[in-house]
Amino acid sequence: MPLEKRSLTLEQHQTSVALEPEFWAELEAWAAADDTTITAVIEEIDRQRPTSERLASSLRVAILTRLKEIASTPAS
Incomplete structure (x- = not known):
């Protein structure tokens, strides 16, 4: 699957x-x-994110972490 590139401004950069x-x-x-x-x-x-870590990698890890948290939360 091809990557989708998006431009954005973070902290005025x-x-x-x-x-x-x-x-x-x-x-x-x-x-x-x-x-x-x-x-x-x-x-x-x-x-x-640690300054040595690439933003794309940090995003993937944060998304994975969030999905794991959601999956482990009991349904109400």
Whole structure:
């Protein structure tokens, strides 16, 4: 599956991120669930990532971590 590249501004710096469409879909769902924007979600992940780690990798790990947390939460 080809990567989908998107441009965005983080902390007043223009950047681009290439992710698989499935990861973009999860970021969109995350933003909708938090009633915010994809950029706001990415900014928060960016602030928490180690400086040596690539943004795309940090996004994938954060999405995976979130999905695992959701899967382990008992349904109410």
